[in-house]
Amino acid sequence: MHMKRQISPLREYLHRESSSGLFLVLAAALGLAVANSQLSERYFDVLAITFTVDEGFFYLSLPVLKVINYGLMTIFFFVVGLEIKRELVAGHLSSVKKAAMPFLAAVGGMAVPAGLYLLIAGGEAPEGWAVPVATDIALAIGLLAMMGPSVTLALRSFLLALAVIDDIGAILIIAVVYSTGITFSWLAAALVTILVIVLLGRTSVTSFFVYILLGLLLWYSLYRTGVHPTLAGVILGLLAPHKEMPHADFEDSDDGSVSYVEYLGAKLHPYSSLLIVPLFAFANTGVVITSESIRDAATSAIAWGIFIGLVIGKPLGVVAASYAASKAKVAELPDNPEFSKMVATGSAAGIGFTVALFIADLAFDDLVLQNIAVVAVIAASVVSALMSTLFFKLSGK
Numbered sequence: 001m002h003m004k005r006q007i008s009p010l011r012e013y014l015h016r017e018s019s020s021g022l023f024l025v026l027a028a029a030l031g032l033a034v035a036n037s038q039l040s041e042r043y044f045d046v047l048a049i050t051f052t053v054d055e056g057f058f059y060l061s062l063p064v065l066k067v068i069n070y071g072l073m074t075i076f077f078f079v080v081g082l083e084i085k086r087e088l089v090a091g092h093l094s095s096v097k098k099a100a101m102p103f104l105a106a107v108g109g110m111a112v113p114a115g116l117y118l119l120i121a122g123g124e125a126p127e128g129w130a131v132p133v134a135t136d137i138a139l140a141i142g143l144l145a146m147m148g149p150s151v152t153l154a155l156r157s158f159l160l161a162l163a164v165i166d167d168i169g170a171i172l173i174i175a176v177v178y179s180t181g182i183t184f185s186w187l188a189a190a191l192v193t194i195l196v197i198v199l200l201g202r203t204s205v206t207s208f209f210v211y212i213l214l215g216l217l218l219w220y221s222l223y224r225t226g227v228h229p230t231l232a233g234v235i236l237g238l239l240a241p242h243k244e245m246p247h248a249d250f251e252d253s254d255d256g257s258v259s260y261v262e263y264l265g266a267k268l269h270p271y272s273s274l275l276i277v278p279l280f281a282f283a284n285t286g287v288v289i290t291s292e293s294i295r296d297a298a299t300s301a302i303a304w305g306i307f308i309g310l311v312i313g314k315p316l317g318v319v320a321a322s323y324a325a326s327k328a329k330v331a332e333l334p335d336n337p338e339f340s341k342m343v344a345t346g347s348a349a350g351i352g353f354t355v356a357l358f359i360a361d362l363a364f365d366d367l368v369l370q371n372i373a374v375v376a377v378i379a380a381s382v383v384s385a386l387m388s389t390l391f392f393k394l395s396g397k
Helices: 009-035 040-048 064-090 096-121 137-146 153-177 184-201 208-225 231-239 260-284 291-298 301-327 339-349 353-363 367-396
Strands: 005-007 050-055 058-063 250-252
Touching: 009 040, 009 137, 009 260, 009 353, 040 064, 050 064, 058 064, 058 208, 064 153, 064 231, 064 260, 064 353, 096 153, 096 301, 137 153, 137 339, 137 353, 137 367, 153 231, 153 339, 153 353, 184 208, 184 231, 208 231, 260 353, 291 367, 301 339, 301 353, 301 367, 339 367, 353 367
Parallel strands: 005 250
Antiparallel strands: 050 058
């Protein structure tokens, strides 16, 4: 009798995110190095190559950078959507009691950085307020994995749930704040496509090919609507059925079966975390570093708003909201960790990177401001990682 491979969706997800953190850091460092080498001109020229298709009804025009940011990152957001769905149905967000603490901590961890940014840079560039809001799951979970047994599974799960809620917040911000002028005819097409996907999900139609075609149609409709097309990935992930998938080549070691959500997540997550996200980092961290650019960043309210928002705002918001909820007996802290471990976890949430860079690209039209934001996000993520490590080491002693 053929034995199916056993998987645990949560452990597999945490392990892959931990592993991808290293690839992400290496890809970002490589992008920064290439942009400041003799290959710099070729690097930017390749990213600027534009693919255009104009056949009457069908119009598409994307440079290589947007092929990555709009196209490939849709798969990343699809995996995010699948994880959100899994967490909502059977994970840390599946009940009000389970979701209360990470939800309140995430709200604090989004509101305080946004407020600090507006306090510092609101007069100069208020549109960048959402840049310090997001947490990079791969780097944050990867950092906690490096800390070994001093970080309990409950604390890692708390950070994962917090980061997932952060992602939901960031996705809503992208949809509401950073969409361009809406074309309502294409919005109607997108809504009809979503309705068709929902109706098919209630039938016996399980062909991946059919859903891929509908997914492409949804992506194109959102692209033409003016809404960021990567949202198609999130929508498709949330619509994926959480029912048992017959004839899967592996099964969940926890309950002996595997759902479509778990199957798709297990199949696509390696490509997302080990290929797509590092490629995104390589393409989006290419900032030319000169004495002038360093001076621009060091004297920029935008850079300081992002930096202070991530380095100070994140841990302050997470810790303050967590302890306030605990004192009010609205929610319970995971394993009642000591204060330094909560600060360390909050600092890990300050590693913004992937989604922060993504939002920075949407928030600022000016390339100079984009570069300042990228420098600030990288610097803040490094400092947040160092602070988190320091606090975990101190708690260990």
